[in-house]
Amino acid sequence: MDIALGSLLSLVYRVVGIASLALMNIIAARALTVDEFGRFTFLVVVVGSVGAIAAAYASATGYFVSNRGREPAEVASNSMLMGTVLGLLFAAGALSILLFYDGEHRLLILLLGVAIFPVVARSVLGGIYIGTGALLKHGFSVHGFGAIAVVLMLIWLVGLDRRTAGDALAVWIIAQYLAFVVLALSNARWWTWFAQHRPSPDLMWHVIRFGAFTGLAGFVGFFNYRVDVLLVTGLDSAEGTGFYGTAVRVAEGLWLFSTSVAVATYASIGSFSRAEAARVTSQGVRHTMLVVTGLAIPIFILAPWILGLLFGGEFREAGWALRVLCVGTLFWAPQGVISNYYTLQLGKPWIPLLVATGSVLISIAVSILLIPRVGYIGGAWATVVSYGVAGAVSTVVYLRITASHHSDLWRIRKDDLMSYVRLAQRIRRRDFAAASAGTGGSSS
Numbered sequence: 001m002d003i004a005l006g007s008l009l010s011l012v013y014r015v016v017g018i019a020s021l022a023l024m025n026i027i028a029a030r031a032l033t034v035d036e037f038g039r040f041t042f043l044v045v046v047v048g049s050v051g052a053i054a055a056a057y058a059s060a061t062g063y064f065v066s067n068r069g070r071e072p073a074e075v076a077s078n079s080m081l082m083g084t085v086l087g088l089l090f091a092a093g094a095l096s097i098l099l100f101y102d103g104e105h106r107l108l109i110l111l112l113g114v115a116i117f118p119v120v121a122r123s124v125l126g127g128i129y130i131g132t133g134a135l136l137k138h139g140f141s142v143h144g145f146g147a148i149a150v151v152l153m154l155i156w157l158v159g160l161d162r163r164t165a166g167d168a169l170a171v172w173i174i175a176q177y178l179a180f181v182v183l184a185l186s187n188a189r190w191w192t193w194f195a196q197h198r199p200s201p202d203l204m205w206h207v208i209r210f211g212a213f214t215g216l217a218g219f220v221g222f223f224n225y226r227v228d229v230l231l232v233t234g235l236d237s238a239e240g241t242g243f244y245g246t247a248v249r250v251a252e253g254l255w256l257f258s259t260s261v262a263v264a265t266y267a268s269i270g271s272f273s274r275a276e277a278a279r280v281t282s283q284g285v286r287h288t289m290l291v292v293t294g295l296a297i298p299i300f301i302l303a304p305w306i307l308g309l310l311f312g313g314e315f316r317e318a319g320w321a322l323r324v325l326c327v328g329t330l331f332w333a334p335q336g337v338i339s340n341y342y343t344l345q346l347g348k349p350w351i352p353l354l355v356a357t358g359s360v361l362i363s364i365a366v367s368i369l370l371i372p373r374v375g376y377i378g379g380a381w382a383t384v385v386s387y388g389v390a391g392a393v394s395t396v397v398y399l400r401i402t403a404s405h406h407s408d409l410w411r412i413r414k415d416d417l418m419s420y421v422r423l424a425q426r427i428r429r430r431d432f433a434a435a436s437a438g439t440g441g442s443s444s
Contacts, residue, residue, distance in 0.1 A: 016139075020146030022310070024153055025249055028168050029242075029311045031157040038241035039165035042233050043108065044172060045226045047115045058127030059343055060210045065131035066270035067344055070203065072128050077193040078203050079124045087117025111169055118145075118176035125183050130266045137186070138263065145179035210349070220356040224386070225252070227360055228379035231367040240376040246311045247318040247380065250303075251325035254296055255333065258288045262336035269337075270344035277345040278402040284337035285409045286416050292333045296326045324380035332387040334409070338398050351397065359390035 029037050061079050064070045094113020098106055126141035152171040156162050184191070229248060233241045265284040269277045299306065303326070304319030339352040363386035370378030399406060 016143070016147075020150050021143060022249065022253070024146055024149045024172075025246075026310055027150065027153045027157065029246065029315070031153070031163050032165065032168065033163075034242040034314070035238045036163065036165045036168075038233070038238035038245065040168045041229065041241055041245040042238075043112075043165060043169045045229055047112060047119070047169075047173075058123040058130075059349065060207045061124055061127035062131035062266065063210060063270060063344055063347070064203070064207065065128055066266070067347070071193075072132060073190040073193040074197070074200065074203065075207075076125065076128055076187070076190040077197075078200050079207055080121060080191075081199060082204055082207070083117065083120040083124050086120060087114075090114075090116040107166055108169070111166070111173055115169075115173045115176070118173070118180045121180045122176065122183065125180075125187070130263060131270065133266075137183070140179070141183055144182065145175040148178050149175035210347075220353060220360055224356045224360045224363065227363050228367060228383050231364065231371060231382075232376045232379045235367070235371040236376050243315060243318040244321055244376040244379060246307055246315045247303075247322040247325055250299065250306060250310070250322055251329045254292050254299070254326065254329045255336075257291045257295060258333040258336055261288045261291075262340055265337060266340055266344065269340045272345075274345060277341060278404060281337055281341040281345075281398075281402075282404055282408040283416070285334040286412055287419075288334050288337060289330075289410065290412055290416065292330055296330050300326045318376075321377045321380040324377065324384055328380070328384040328387040331384065331391045335391055335394055338394055341398065341402075346401070352394075355390050355394045355397075358393065359386040362386035362389055 028040055032040060061075050064075050065072055091113045094109050097109055097113075101109065122141050122145070126138050129138035129141055149172055152175055153168065156167060156171050229241060229245060232244045236244075261284045265280050268280045272280060300323050303322040304316040307318055307322060308316040335352075335355070339355075342351040343349045363382045366382035366385050367379055370381055372378075374381075395409065398404070399409075
């Protein structure tokens, strides 16, 4: 699949999803006070950080489908069985806590307990979709719940005037369950696998073993994306988290484009030969930097006005934080494609784990140093430093492992630009069918 075409299709699907998530956050920011919105942001980070441990098993399911050639129904059924058990354990843990806790946060504890299963379940299915190159279904597995959340928030927070962080979190969780139901029904044939086969302990063990690294890497990676928000909450204030959270959400919109390239190259990197996978990875990095740089510049310039337009005039204060975060996001943008090479081609998820761990430790150290002195913008500077150092280390390791030259990553080729000309021609012909259905990953 041509990277430009695959990236465009992935981008279109993700833009729809990201737009829904952005609208969800805009509704929450306008319906809640700044303090309540800060608490909602914090609760979502908590759920996401816990869920990321298991949700990163998506990399394991994608690996066994794309690189090991296992049947999607087999991987889906066995992985979902494990995910169900995990979800029940978290729910039981929350209920156990409630037996001994009688405080004002009982509802929040219950919500956190039942929030894990849909995150894990959607991720398991998303890994299989991306492993087979089914970009449309993968896009819905990642972002589909956002559109549902928008409708529910309009009804619950705005229409019924239920304007607390707990109400917003409940809507967020219900939307995740509904999105999972849609996905499960659209692949009903997968769930008949156990009618003809027994559960596969061998596959489960290999998924667990491989996923132990990808799961931990996923948790550390998610924590890497959110540690600055958590530290702003602890070292600054809930109001500071509210302001900073809006800047983070807009800056991370740039990853919409870099992640689209990672998605488009995922199946190819996992299934191709070592040398060809390195070529696709390097090409993916060049496309990532070309697109993300072009978009980061106008966001940097217009940052205060973008925040004011989206979230309300009081949020323009976070404009400089957004500008700083644009630089950090640009530093980290290529890592999605490079991490795919480490995990899917080499089968070494511990490399992204070490890179993300180093980034987290740097971010914590710099945040502790800066946030008490300069406020929430210190979290943005900590992000720039941590992403820059960790991204540089990961890139050097990649170049040495693949024996690639740095120009393979950073020098834009004529063919890179011509791929967008070919893309325009395909748009005119409406030639999108192969990429949206999933090709299993060829690249040109």
